[in-house]
Amino acid sequence: MSIVWSSARAAARVHRASIAGSFAVVVLASALLTATGAWVEAGIRRSQGAVEPGAGELLALATSFAGTTVLIALFLVASTFGQSLRQRRRQFALLRTIGATPGQVRSMVVAEVLLVTAVAVPVGAVPGLLAAPRLTDLVVSSGIVPAGFELGFSLAAPVATVLLLVPAALAAGLLASRQVADGAASAVRQAGVEAPGLGRTRRIVAGVLLISGLVVAGVPFVVAGTLASALGSTSALLLLAAVAVAGSRLVHTVASRTLSLVGGRAGAAPTLALLNARGFSRRLTTAVVPLALLVALGGVQTGFAMTATQAAGEQLRDGLSADLVIEQSGPEDSAAVARTPGVDAVATMTRVPVDVKTDDDEGTPGFLAWESSSVLALSGDTELVDPVVREGSLDDLTGAATIAVSRDALIGGLKGVGDTVDLRMAGDEVRATIVAVYDRGLGFGDFIVAPAAIEGLAASPVTVLSVDGAGSDVTAALERQGLVATSVDDHVQGATEAGADGQRLSDVLLLVLLAFSGLVAANTLVMLTAGRAAEFRLLRRTGATRSQLLAMIATESMVVALTAIVIGVACVLPSLVGAAYGLLGTVVPAVNWPISLGLIGAVLLVSLLPIASGRRLTAGAAV
Structure with missing residues (x-):
C-alpha cells in the first residue's frame, strides 16, 4: 500500500495542474455544502422540543436549498474529477503496458482522490463555517427568524460534507479509469482518441432521463395546481442530466454535420476547432454542461418565481369583488x-x-x-x-x-x-x-x-x-x-411587490449556486486548455502559426458557449411552458430578461477564459 500512496503523491506532483483544478472545485463544494449544512442543522435544532418561531420555515428553506445544492455540487465534483483523470489516459495506458494490473491502477486513482479530498474538504469547510453566519441578517430581514438570532457552531455540517463528497469523487475516479480493465492494448488504443459512441447503459440512462424530463414537464398540463407546476420545473435538471450522459454523442454529431456542410471553406482555425470537437467530444461536453447548468438553473428559478408572482396577483385581483382596500x-x-x-x-x-x-x-x-x-x-x-x-x-x-x-x-x-x-x-x-x-x-x-x-x-x-x-x-x-384607501389594482401590485421582496433571500441563495457553477465551469475550461500543451506543440511543429492556434481556441470557446446556451435554453423551456400553463393558463413562458441576458453574458465571458491560457501555452517558437 505504501507503493500506491507513493505513486499517488508522485502523480499529484507531476500532474499538479489538473490536480489543482480538482482541488479548487472540492474546496468550493466543501465550503458551499458546509455552510448549507450549518443552516439545516440550525433549522432542526430550532424545531426540536418547544418549537421556536419560524423554525419550520427555516428548516423548509434550508432543506430545499440543500437538496439542490447537494445534487449540483456532487455532479460538478464528479464531473471535474472524471475529466481530470481522463486527461491522463496515456499515463494509465503506459502503466498497463509495463505490467500494472487494473486493480493497481484503480488503487492509485483511489489514493489520489482520497489525498485531494482529505486536504481540500477541511480547507473548504473552514470558510464555509465562517461564511454561514453572514446570511443571518438576510434571514432575519426576511422574517424567518427573530432579531438577535445566532447561528451557532455546527460540527455535523463538515462531517456530512465529507460523507457526501468523498464517495462522489471516488465514484468519478473509478469510472474515469475503467478502461484499464480491457487490457493493455485496449488502454493504449483508447488513450489516443475518444470513442464517439455511447455504451448501451449510457444510452438507456440518457433515454430514461430524457423521457422523464419531458413527462415531468407535462405534469401541469394534466394536473392543476402550484405543486404540479413546481414539480414540472424540475424537468430542467432531468433534461440537463440526459445531456450530461449523452452529450458527447450530441456534440460529435453536430460537429460532424457542420464539417460535412462547410468542408474546408471555413478556414484552418474553424476546421481545426470542429475536428477537435468531433474527436474529443467528451472533453467538450465536460466544459459545456456546467455552463448549460448556469443558464438552465438561473432561467428556471427566476422564470418560475415570476410565473408564481404573476399568478398570485391574478388570483388576488380576480378574487376581490371590491372597489377600495384599506391596508x-x-x-x-x-x-x-x-x-x-x-x-x-x-x-x-x-x-x-x-x-x-x-x-x-x-x-x-x-x-x-x-x-x-x-x-x-x-x-x-x-x-x-x-x-x-x-x-x-x-x-x-x-x-x-x-x-x-x-x-x-x-x-x-x-x-x-x-x-x-x-x-x-x-x-x-x-x-x-x-x-x-x-x-x-x-x-x-x-x-x-x-x-x-x-x-x-x-x-x-x-x-x-x-x-x-x-x-x-x-x-x-x-x-x-x-x-387611507387604495384601489384593488394598487393593493394587488403592492402585495405582489411585497412577495417579490420576500424572494430576496431565495435570490441570494440562487446567486451563490450560480456563482459556484460559473467558477466550476471556468476552472474546467482553464484545466482543459492547460492539459493541451502537447497538442499545441504538435500543431506548431506541423506548421500551424500561433495566430491560427489562438483563432482555433477562440472558435472552440464560441462553440462551447453557443452549445451551452442552446442546451440550457432547450432544457429550461419545457418547464417554464408547463409552469405558465399550469398557473397562468398560457403557453407563453415568463422570462426574467435582465437576469437571463446576464446569464448568457456570463457564459460568453467564462468561455473566453481559455484564450488567455492559450496565449501563454502557444507563446514562443515551435519546439
Missing part, C-alpha cells in the same frame, strides 16, 4: 368603515402565522411533522372575497374548529371536506375540520378560517369594501377618519 386598519375600524356614507359592503382579511401538521406518524420527529404556514381569517361580507370554492361552503366557517383549504394543500395528504387539519397557533394546538376546498391558493393562501380561530392573536386586518356611488367621496370620508 392599514385596526380590528375596530371595520365597523366605522361600514357606517361611512357611500360604503355598500365591508369585509376584513386578517393573516396570522401558524404551524400545520403534515405527518400524523407519532414516530416522526417534530421538526419533520410540522410545517410553517399561515391562515387567513375572513369576516364581514365574505361575498367580496371569492377564492373559488369547489367543495363545501365558506358559510360553514362557524368556529375555531372549522377551516377551508386550497386544492394545493390537499396534495400534502389531506382528503377533502370532512377531513381534519392539526394547527398550532401561539403554542396552542387545534384540530380543525375541513368544510370547504377552494382554488385560489396563491392569492389567498392555503388556509381560510373564521375570526373565532384567531381571537386573542395580534394582527392587522386588511379591509376591503364596495361603494355605492363615487369612490372619491368615500375615500375623502375615510381620510377624515385617518384611514
Whole structure:
C-alpha cells in the first residue's frame, strides 16, 4: 500500500495542474455544502422540543436549498474529477503496458482522490463555517427568524460534507479509469482518441432521463395546481442530466454535420476547432454542461418565481369583488368603515402565522411533522372575497374548529371536506375540520378560517369594501377618519411587490449556486486548455502559426458557449411552458430578461477564459 500512496503523491506532483483544478472545485463544494449544512442543522435544532418561531420555515428553506445544492455540487465534483483523470489516459495506458494490473491502477486513482479530498474538504469547510453566519441578517430581514438570532457552531455540517463528497469523487475516479480493465492494448488504443459512441447503459440512462424530463414537464398540463407546476420545473435538471450522459454523442454529431456542410471553406482555425470537437467530444461536453447548468438553473428559478408572482396577483385581483382596500386598519375600524356614507359592503382579511401538521406518524420527529404556514381569517361580507370554492361552503366557517383549504394543500395528504387539519397557533394546538376546498391558493393562501380561530392573536386586518356611488367621496370620508384607501389594482401590485421582496433571500441563495457553477465551469475550461500543451506543440511543429492556434481556441470557446446556451435554453423551456400553463393558463413562458441576458453574458465571458491560457501555452517558437 505504501507503493500506491507513493505513486499517488508522485502523480499529484507531476500532474499538479489538473490536480489543482480538482482541488479548487472540492474546496468550493466543501465550503458551499458546509455552510448549507450549518443552516439545516440550525433549522432542526430550532424545531426540536418547544418549537421556536419560524423554525419550520427555516428548516423548509434550508432543506430545499440543500437538496439542490447537494445534487449540483456532487455532479460538478464528479464531473471535474472524471475529466481530470481522463486527461491522463496515456499515463494509465503506459502503466498497463509495463505490467500494472487494473486493480493497481484503480488503487492509485483511489489514493489520489482520497489525498485531494482529505486536504481540500477541511480547507473548504473552514470558510464555509465562517461564511454561514453572514446570511443571518438576510434571514432575519426576511422574517424567518427573530432579531438577535445566532447561528451557532455546527460540527455535523463538515462531517456530512465529507460523507457526501468523498464517495462522489471516488465514484468519478473509478469510472474515469475503467478502461484499464480491457487490457493493455485496449488502454493504449483508447488513450489516443475518444470513442464517439455511447455504451448501451449510457444510452438507456440518457433515454430514461430524457423521457422523464419531458413527462415531468407535462405534469401541469394534466394536473392543476402550484405543486404540479413546481414539480414540472424540475424537468430542467432531468433534461440537463440526459445531456450530461449523452452529450458527447450530441456534440460529435453536430460537429460532424457542420464539417460535412462547410468542408474546408471555413478556414484552418474553424476546421481545426470542429475536428477537435468531433474527436474529443467528451472533453467538450465536460466544459459545456456546467455552463448549460448556469443558464438552465438561473432561467428556471427566476422564470418560475415570476410565473408564481404573476399568478398570485391574478388570483388576488380576480378574487376581490371590491372597489377600495384599506391596508392599514385596526380590528375596530371595520365597523366605522361600514357606517361611512357611500360604503355598500365591508369585509376584513386578517393573516396570522401558524404551524400545520403534515405527518400524523407519532414516530416522526417534530421538526419533520410540522410545517410553517399561515391562515387567513375572513369576516364581514365574505361575498367580496371569492377564492373559488369547489367543495363545501365558506358559510360553514362557524368556529375555531372549522377551516377551508386550497386544492394545493390537499396534495400534502389531506382528503377533502370532512377531513381534519392539526394547527398550532401561539403554542396552542387545534384540530380543525375541513368544510370547504377552494382554488385560489396563491392569492389567498392555503388556509381560510373564521375570526373565532384567531381571537386573542395580534394582527392587522386588511379591509376591503364596495361603494355605492363615487369612490372619491368615500375615500375623502375615510381620510377624515385617518384611514387611507387604495384601489384593488394598487393593493394587488403592492402585495405582489411585497412577495417579490420576500424572494430576496431565495435570490441570494440562487446567486451563490450560480456563482459556484460559473467558477466550476471556468476552472474546467482553464484545466482543459492547460492539459493541451502537447497538442499545441504538435500543431506548431506541423506548421500551424500561433495566430491560427489562438483563432482555433477562440472558435472552440464560441462553440462551447453557443452549445451551452442552446442546451440550457432547450432544457429550461419545457418547464417554464408547463409552469405558465399550469398557473397562468398560457403557453407563453415568463422570462426574467435582465437576469437571463446576464446569464448568457456570463457564459460568453467564462468561455473566453481559455484564450488567455492559450496565449501563454502557444507563446514562443515551435519546439
